[in-house]
Amino acid sequence: MGIEVIFKGKNLVRLLAGLGAAMKISLISVAISIVLGIALGMLMTLKKPVINVITRIYLEIVRIMPQMVLLFIVFFGFTKLTGLNLSAEVSAVIVFSFWGTAEMADLVRGCMISIPAIQYESSAALGLGRLQTFIYVIVPQIVRRLLPLSINLITRMIKTTSLVMMIGIVEVLKVGQQIIEANRKTAPNAAFGVFAAVFLLYFAVCWPIGRLSKYLEKKWEN
Amino acid sequence: MEEILKVEHLHKSFENLTVLEDVSLTVNKGEVVVIVGPSGCGKSTFLRCINGLEDIQDGRVILDGQTINPPLQKGDNYRQRIGMVFQSYELFPHKTILGNIMLAPIKVQKRDKNEVRAEAEQLLEKVGLSSKKDNYPRQLSGGQKQRVAIVRALIMHPEILLFDEVTAALDPEMVREVLDVILELAKQQRTMLIVTHEMAFARAIADRIVFMDGGSIIEVSEPERFFTEPRTERAKRFLKTFEY
Numbered sequence: 176m177g178i179e180v181i182f183k184g185k186n187l188v189r190l191l192a193g194l195g196a197a198m199k200i201s202l203i204s205v206a207i208s209i210v211l212g213i214a215l216g217m218l219m220t221l222k223k224p225v226i227n228v229i230t231r232i233y234l235e236i237v238r239i240m241p242q243m244v245l246l247f248i249v250f251f252g253f254t255k256l257t258g259l260n261l262s263a264e265v266s267a268v269i270v271f272s273f274w275g276t277a278e279m280a281d282l283v284r285g286c287m288i289s290i291p292a293i294q295y296e297s298s299a300a301l302g303l304g305r306l307q308t309f310i311y312v313i314v315p316q317i318v319r320r321l322l323p324l325s326i327n328l329i330t331r332m333i334k335t336t337s338l339v340m341m342i343g344i345v346e347v348l349k350v351g352q353q354i355i356e357a358n359r360k361t362a363p364n365a366a367f368g369v370f371a372a373v374f375l376l377y378f379a380v381c382w383p384i385g386r387l388s389k390y391l392e393k394k395w396e397n
Numbered sequence: 398m399e400e401i402l403k404v405e406h407l408h409k410s411f412e413n414l415t416v417l418e419d420v421s422l423t424v425n426k427g428e429v430v431v432i433v434g435p436s437g438c439g440k441s442t443f444l445r446c447i448n449g450l451e452d453i454q455d456g457r458v459i460l461d462g463q464t465i466n467p468p469l470q471k472g473d474n475y476r477q478r479i480g481m482v483f484q485s486y487e488l489f490p491h492k493t494i495l496g497n498i499m500l501a502p503i504k505v506q507k508r509d510k511n512e513v514r515a516e517a518e519q520l521l522e523k524v525g526l527s528s529k530k531d532n533y534p535r536q537l538s539g540g541q542k543q544r545v546a547i548v549r550a551l552i553m554h555p556e557i558l559l560f561d562e563v564t565a566a567l568d569p570e571m572v573r574e575v576l577d578v579i580l581e582l583a584k585q586q587r588t589m590l591i592v593t594h595e596m597a598f599a600r601a602i603a604d605r606i607v608f609m610d611g612g613s614i615i616e617v618s619e620p621e622r623f624f625t626e627p628r629t630e631r632a633k634r635f636l637k638t639f640e641y
Contacts, residue, residue: 297487300450300481301549301550302506312500
């Protein structure tokens with residue numbers, strides 16, 4: 176079935192290195208997206224018309240554009256246009272952060288406005304100050320609502336990094352293809368085994384994250 | 398009698414809509430004042446103006462000799478001296494019952510945690526909810542949540558308690574358990590300002606009834622007198638709506 180190919184030579188190590196490359200890009204992008212997304216999401220709740228227009232356009236661009244198009248624009252288009260030489264990794268991080276920040280901001284905004292105004296008032300009535308209300312009453316509630324949603328986003332970002340092979344990054348899927356190509360003669364069925372291995376690697380990364388989300392949701396249900 | 402709360406010529410409007418017009422009221426220490434009136438008469442807004450949840454356009458609210466609305470000093474924390482209980486309980490969903498009760502005394506009044514916990518447990522015992530202390534609000538019935546909200550206000554040792562239609566969101570069979578708690582507070586000589594639609598309760602608990610309509614105080618009477626022979630035509634009409 177072509178599974179033996181994976182254990183030939185350094186193939187497994189290469190696959191794991193490819194997974195590492197994909198993880199590096201996703202984790203850096205996720206971290207940037209969370210920080211910028213929270214900041215932008217909070218800005219969006221201020222209801223300032225200028226901010227609203229800009230963020231609306233930004234969100235729409237991210238929603239309409241396929242991530243691959245964005246990757247090509249940044250990696251090929253932007254570098255040609257400006258003469259700046261961006262590496263494929265940096266381009267990928269820029270694109271994934273651009274996307275992640277938009278979606279994260281929208282999630283943060285949604286969670287923030289879902290906290291009823293009277294929660295602020297009942298805190299004020301107890302004598303809690305603005306900052307205390309925020310720290311002890313509002314933020315914990317926002318985090319509980321935000322977590323399952325943002326974990327969904329994070330797993331989507333991890334899976335979508337498979338696109339970066341299109342701009343020449345050797346990540347896990349690309350390594351898989353290389354292995355299949357190299358063993359075409361000796362193991363014609365390698366495709367099944369190798370892609371199954373790639374599937375399992377993605378599963379090994381995303382499944383625990385999903386479980387963590389389930390666990391926290393359950394824990395916070397009360 | 399010692400005055401605890403004094404409201405002078407209060408005006409409140411939202412944009413162009415006047416909600417309260419020239420409302421004045423004095424509440425003495427240990428007194429229970431019940432405000433009744435048709436929906437939209439401004440009685441809830443009046444309560445909210447007293448602890449500064451609404452800004453006011455004119456007039457003054459004076460608590461124990463100190464003007465609190467409009468606030469004279471920024472950051473003056475007078476709200477911890479006024480307890481307020483809302484119609485929809487507004488417990489904090491992410492905190493346990495004890496967590497809800499203990500938050501403000503520890504964070505606002507900087508009291509000792511063990512002392513606060515002991516008092517919280519004692520108060521919960523009094524309202525019959527000791528067994529629920531480690532539960533979350535979601536696991537409680539409406540009546541139980543409202544009793545917790547009352548305890549959460551009481552533990553701050555407020556000089557006056559405001560009740561804003563605290564039984565309006567409850568199923569009928571749960572109204573009693575909440576009103577009993579408030580009756581018990583009245584027996585302890587607590588100063589209370591209560592907005593309610595429960596006329597029998599108002600009659601039983603009030604030292605004075607304040608009847609509001611159209612953003613003004615129309616009539617202030619002893620409860621017996623208000624319910625048997627109201628002086629104003631508007632109060633008569635209002636009380637008629639409760640007869641079948």
